[in-house]
Amino acid sequence: MALDHGILLETGTNEFEIVEFIIKSDTKEHHFGINVAKVREVIRFPEIVKVxxxxxxVVGTANIRQKLIPIIDLAQWLELKYDEDYKEKKIIVTFFNHQYNGFVVDEVVRIHRITWADIKDYSSITDFSLVETVLGVVDIGGNLIQLLDFEKIVLELNPETGLKDIEVDYSKAPQREGKTVYLAEDSSVIRRFLHSHLEQSGYTTFSFENGKLLLNKMKEQLPDLVVTDLEMPVTDGAFVVKTIRSHPDTRDLPVLVFSSLASEENERKVMSVGANRFIGKPDTDILVNEVDKYLI
Structure with missing residues (x-):
């Protein structure tokens, strides 16, 4: 089942869609979700080659549409069970951070449209063993759907896909002095990494864990440039861009989007609501240079 990304909701509404899927353990069914923007298709379990x-x-690799894709047993990763009987299972094929992966699940249920404000803090979930891998939860029809941090899972499986070192030209520090950058990023690791490098390069930097906090700060003081993630709780990056462009005082403010959802389609969508630049994670190495282009 291929997903038609062309029918998705309007960009900048603070809404998004998730694919609900189930992993069965010995005692219960666990309901999880993944952002539709990360999903390419859902297929039956393919022929695999052990690695x-x-x-x-990682149960092996599969040739899917002429691409060699690692197949990851999500139940085993989450330590819910170990089951090598895969013939009735489904594969969710994803694309983010410039790479494809296939995740083994028991059942794919349906697609739900929700807002980022619907997501509750993961501390409210009952599966406390999963807390470090759950971004948040949403209650849909009485089912508690846990949104998994797929980027964290892939990074731990393959550390080489992580953040790239940033080489900063410190000779430009005097030119950066007095320029303020606002950064919205829900990942504390990435937020600290980017904040540190922007500050070290000479920019005055304020960082926020979601778009709402950034927009609230802009009511007090305007920055010289905004860097924002796309996927964030409460208020997402596309809504941040659209809001900035809707006000005369900030209409021309440079806005860079830094996201794992790197594709031509997503780039087109965020550019259509007014972003100046789309940078795909994990290409952190070019971020300071891109900020320099707009502020120096």
Whole structure:
């Protein structure tokens, strides 16, 4: 089942869509969700080739549409169960951070449209063993759907896909002095990493864990440039861009989007609501140079 991304909701409404899927353990069904923007298609379990010395959760690789894609047993990763009987299972094929992956699940239920404000803090979930891998939860029809941090899962499976070192030209520090950058990023690791490098390069930097906090700060003081993630709780990056462009005082403010949802389609969508630049994670190495282009 391929997903038609052309029918998705309007960009900048603070809404998004999730694919609900189920993983069955010995005692219960666990309902999870993934952002539709990360999903390419859902397929039956394919023929796989075992990979020597691979992570135990990687059951092998499969040739899917002429691409060699790692197949990851999500239940094993989450330590819910270990089951090698895959013939009735489904694969959610994803694309983010410039790479494809396939995740083994028991059942794919349906697509739901929700807002970022619907997501509750993960501390309210009952599966406390999963807390570090859950971004948040949403209650739909009495089912508690847990939104998994797929970027964290892939990073731990393949650390080489992580953040790239940033080489900063410190000779430009005097030119950066007095320029203020606002950064919205829900990942604390990425937020600290980017904040540190922007500050070290000479920019005055304020960082926020979601778009709402950034927009609230702009009511007090305007920055010289905004860097924002797309996927964030409460208020997402596309809504941030659209809001900035809707006010005369900020209509010309440079806005850079930094997101794992790197595709021509997503770039087109955020550019259509007014972003100046789309940078795909994990290309952190070019971020300071891109900020320099607009402020120096």
């Amino acid at each position: 020597p010395d691979a992570h135990p959760s």
